[in-house]
Amino acid sequence: MFLSDRRFCRPALPTRLPTPLTPHRVGEPDKTNEIQNLEEQLDDLQRAATESELELEFKVRIELTGESRPSEEALTKLNELLKELSKDFDLK
Incomplete structure (x- = not known):
């Protein structure tokens, strides 16, 4: 069995959510x-x-990206700054 075998490949996930099939319109x-x-x-x-x-x-979504997981110190600092905007912001 080879990794290139299509039967075992996962489909790529979309980078954006699909447009809802409602009267609503979404810009991201x-x-x-x-x-x-x-x-x-x-x-x-x-x-x-x-x-x-x-x-x-x-609706706002904030994502952290990078080569590795953020340190606890970085998360704490970012969450402190975000909490100044809204109590609902919390990076986990």
Whole structure:
């Protein structure tokens, strides 16, 4: 049995969640500068949604990436900073 045998290969996971099959529309910024740009447009976005009798809903997901697991010290520092924004942020 070889690792290249397709019967034993796992399918690649999508990098983004699939678009839901509902009337909802989802945009997912994936770079820090895109989130900063979003912040700059927030008032205009909220106004446009309200004028259309819609509501904006935000869900934020933060992921750490790197060659190895983060140290406890790094996690503690990051969580302290995130808790200043919201008690709901907690990197595990």
